[in-house]
Amino acid sequence: MSDKGHARSRLVDVELDESIGRSTPDVEHERAVAIFDLIEENSFHPINDDGHGPYRLKLSLVDARLVFAISREHGEAVVTHILSLTPFRRIVKDYFMICESYYEAIRSSTPSQIEAIDMGRRGLHNEGSQTLLDRLSGKIEIDFDTARRLFTLICVLHWRG
Template sequence: MAMAHPPSSHAVSKARQVVDIVLDEKSVARRSPEVEHERAVALFDLLEENDFALVGGEAGPYKLHVGIFEQRLVFSVHSADDRKLRDVILSLTPFRKIVKDYFLICGSYYAAIKKLGPAQIEALDMGRRGLHNEGSELLRERLTGKIDLDLDTARRLFTLICALHIKA
């Protein structure tokens, strides 16, 4: 029996990739310049490298619209030609405490950069990264069976959720 050649890695990556992302500007909370910078970096990094696929759905590349509607987090997934493929809607409730704690520690971290020594800054940064990982894992868990994504993609999406979450 002849085996088919697997698709090229470029084809696989495009089939599991977000190539455009739009944040609902009505949902975006205005934050400090540091948090706005993190949001911009997360958007850039997400588009540069991500692993994202609809479970049981059409392959990508995908366009992703992220927003908050009626206290729900909405991932509206579209095809590259802008056909709506699926809306994935999650309750914000499980994210509220992590996001609140994340913003508190981020505030402390940014203040520490201006006036504390390296040991204190490093300790706050470790706490910040720990909460970020916790939020990213929660996002992956909540998307199980709907969207398959790797940890780095979840981390970048969690950063964007933080930009949306608090205002809602």
């Protein structure tokens, strides 16, 4: 894709609707970092759109579903997709558990033990990212790195601190 095409097939803003709710300062910081990382580098294009990005994404929660309200940079609505979070529950739960193990290991384990736990953590993160890619297939075209950043955001939306 040309540089101009890439500049058009990307997110320039991600907003969390009030339905997401607010949390502790630590969680809010992690959400802000996840959003910053996603905006900083991404590839994002709604399927069947005429390609007039860049795009804004507003995320909200409705009945255990994540709503992706996509608009153009200047606010014109493009499309809304609703994604069930049910397929992510186990992965997010397991990911949080292994993250806790990882942070505990950093304090008291050998480098090889830390590396083994980190490999498992990255594996679960990749699994969640692939699940997200699969669930968005036919709706939103994203690359794997963007799926990883979006999955990170989904995880911090679940984190209560």
